[in-house]
Amino acid sequence: GDDAGQAHFDAVIARDSRIEPTDWMPADYRHALIRQMSQHAHSEIIGMQPEANWITRAPSLKRKAILMAKVQDEAGHGLYLYSATETLGITRDEMTAQLLAGKARYSSIFNYPAVTWADMGAIGWMVDGAAITNQVPLCRASYGPYARAMVRICKEESFHQRQGFEILLELSHGTPGQKAMAQDAVNRWYGPSLMMFGPPDTDSPNSQQSMAWNIKRFSNDELRSRFVGMLAEQAKVLGLELPDPAVRLNPDTGKWEHGPLDWDEFKNVLAGRGPCNAQRMERRRAAHDGGAWVREAAAAYAAKQAARAAQ
Ligand code: FAQ
Numbered sequence: 629g630d631d632a633g634q635a636h637f638d639a640v641i642a643r644d645s646r647i648e649p650t651d652w653m654p655a656d657y658r659h660a661l662i663r664q665m666s667q668h669a670h671s672e673i674i675g676m677q678p679e680a681n682w683i684t685r686a687p688s689l690k691r692k693a694i695l696m697a698k699v700q701d702e703a704g705h706g707l708y709l710y711s712a713t714e715t716l717g718i719t720r721d722e723m724t725a726q727l728l729a730g731k732a733r734y735s736s737i738f739n740y741p742a743v744t745w746a747d748m749g750a751i752g753w754m755v756d757g758a759a760i761t762n763q764v765p766l767c768r769a770s771y772g773p774y775a776r777a778m779v780r781i782c783k784e785e786s787f788h789q790r791q792g793f794e795i796l797l798e799l800s801h802g803t804p805g806q807k808a809m810a811q812d813a814v815n816r817w818y819g820p821s822l823m824m825f826g827p828p829d830t831d832s833p834n835s836q837q838s839m840a841w842n843i844k845r846f847s848n849d850e851l852r853s854r855f856v857g858m859l860a861e862q863a864k865v866l867g868l869e870l871p872d873p874a875v876r877l878n879p880d881t882g883k884w885e886h887g888p889l890d891w892d893e894f895k896n897v898l899a900g901r902g903p904c905n906a907q908r909m910e911r912r913r914a915a916h917d918g919g920a921w922v923r924e925a926a927a928a929y930a931a932k933q934a935a936r937a938a939q
Contacts, residue, residue, distance in 0.1 A: 641770060641840075646770060646775065666726070669709035670706075670723070675737075675738045677738065678751060679742065682695060694791055695748060708777050709781075715773045728909075736820065737823075737824050740903055744809050744813060746796065749793070749794075750796065753796055756789040756792060757858060760782060761825075762825060767782060771843065800866050810866075819893075825848045825852040825855065832848050853883045856884040856885070856886045874888075
């Protein structure tokens with residue numbers, strides 16, 4: 629019954645162990661996971677767009693091959709996460725319908741445009757850097773399928789982060805024009821990448837419960853502070869500046885601090901009014917419609933196989 633289920637669930641969480649798909653779980657826990665995991669999956673799929681935009685314009689064959697591999701990894705992460713979310717009793721079709729109807733969120737960061745080649749560097753260094761900072765603790769999330777998916781995804785994200793860093797390193801040691809392009813990309817992606825961690829702790833309605841359930845291990849501000857520290861140290865190696873004079877390691881708290889972020893802009897992006905929201909959704913809908921024949925063919929094939937097996 630539910631009482632025994634709840635007692636088992638509480639005990640598993642208390643000893644910091646894993647909940648598996650066949651275990652009883654509270655409806656709110658299931659719902660919180662579906663929300664976060666499907667948002668995460670949608671982010672990977674929508675997140676392919678800003679970079680796919682540069683595949684045909686990558687400056688060399690080597691860069692093109694690397695970028696294609698990275699974008700394919702993102703498709704893989706999305707599919708992996710949809711599968712993990714399906715273990716909670718929602719179908720991929722339902723999740724896709726929620727996304728296409730504008731009812732499901734995806735990360736704010738993918739509503740910004742990738743305007744120069746240096747943006748491929750900044751996305752890898754900062755966006756994937758933020759993703760790793762956020763996702764390494766999720767490898768210890770209490771829901772087994774999510775935690776296990778994160779282990780593999782984080783390995784690929786660290787490759788992505790290094791390739792972005794390397795693009796920026798090469799540009800910053802290139803011509804003055806290339807260095808300026810790298811600096812401009814870092815300037816534009818800095819604020820949005822810090823906001824990927826979500827609203828400040830004082831304004832984060834889900835954090836407390838998610839942390840009590842061992843889904844989240846650290847608060848949004850804690851992870852943001854760690855990320856700023858990583859950027860500050862690596863920017864020195866890159867020879868680039870962070871566009872934030874307030875970045876410093878506070879000697880009293882031992883924490884990295886940053887200047888104010890534009891939370892009105894964040895709210896606008898979440899409300900669908902960011903620079904590329906409409907374009908991203910339109911592209912996603914077109915891709916979904918364009919793939920209809922593949923889904924129909926796969927369904928027809930599955931039906932034929934099932935009919936044959938039943939004979
Ligand atoms: N964008 O109460 P909280 C990637 C929403 S990495 C949009 O603090 P929570 C890799 C939040 O859903 C990006 N919405 O929420 C890649 C909530 O709304 P709701 C994906 C946001 O869940 C790299 C409301 O605000 N990573 O894709 C954002 O405790 C390069 C209140 O916020 C993940 O999804 C945002 N930035 O904490 C791919 C990681 N922040 O549902 C391609 C997993 C907050 O109540 C290229 N997710 N909201 O209506 C998480 O860790 C958490 O869900 C947070 C938000 C930290 C994002």
